[in-house]
Amino acid sequence: NFYEKSPRYVTPEAARSIIESLPAEISNVGLFVNCSLAELKSISAELSLDFIQLHGDESPDFVSRLANSTDAKVIKAIRVSPDFRPSMAVEFQADLFLLDTDSRTFGGSGETFDWDAAIRFKELIPEFFLAGGLTPENVEDAIRRVMPFAVDVCSGVESVRGRKDPSKVAAFIRNVKSAL
Numbered sequence: 356n357f358y359e360k361s362p363r364y365v366t367p368e369a370a371r372s373i374i375e376s377l378p379a380e381i382s383n384v385g386l387f388v389n390c391s392l393a394e395l396k397s398i399s400a401e402l403s404l405d406f407i408q409l410h411g412d413e414s415p416d417f418v419s420r421l422a423n424s425t426d427a428k429v430i431k432a433i434r435v436s437p438d439f440r441p442s443m444a445v446e447f448q449a450d451l452f453l454l455d456t457d458s459r460t461f462g463g464s465g466e467t468f469d470w471d472a473a474i475r476f477k478e479l480i481p482e483f484f485l486a487g488g489l490t491p492e493n494v495e496d497a498i499r500r501v502m503p504f505a506v507d508v509c510s511g512v513e514s515v516r517g518r519k520d521p522s523k524v525a526a527f528i529r530n531v532k533s534a535l
Contacts, residue, residue: 357398358388358410362517363509367398374402384408384430392420399427406430408453419448434458435468435487441476452480453507456487465510467493473501491526498534506531 356363357370365373374383382405387395389411399407408430409418422429431449433439436457444452454476456468467488476483482504489497490511498506512527514520 356386357390358386360388367401370402382406385427386410389413392417392424395421396425399425406451408432409449410455415446415448422448422450430484432486435472439468439472441472441479444476444480451482451484451504452476453484453486455507467497470497470501473503477501477503489527491523491530494527495530495534498531 356365357367358364370385377383383402384406385398385402385404386408387398387410390398395407398404404427406429407421407425407427409421410432413421413431418429418431428450429448430451430453431444431447432453432455433444434457435454439457454468454473456466458466465488470485473483473485484505484507485497485501485503486507486509488511489506489508494506494508494511497503508527510516512519512523514523
């Protein structure tokens, strides 16, 4: 997470250490919020990121320029608000999409959105990541109802903001597997 205002922020140097310790079959993802194109390209190349996950107000043009100038795959997070339209995604040249709850701040509001919006989105974009308020208690239901390509969790497995709880992470994984 390269968003400096996040309690989950890590420096590129710390990320390098994490990435170097990963087995080769594990993909690495850098999360960014409203970064400059130059900074995104620099960090991505320096760390050989597999994926760049954009969670800010990036424009379709910005996402297109990034996608055309990096080897990393681009994941664009789309905030689901009451006026959400699945067709918004076709404006973006992203490799993958992540649906998250619309909130006034960036990163881990812990709130869910109406999963019917995700079901409508799936008609247009069949493979996407489902995020937004997922917890060990609701992830099984979310997967069964929405059938996303993947799920993304953050605050739903934390003991305090920015600190993962190993027992919640284990329960989340167990319940994901149970839904499959």
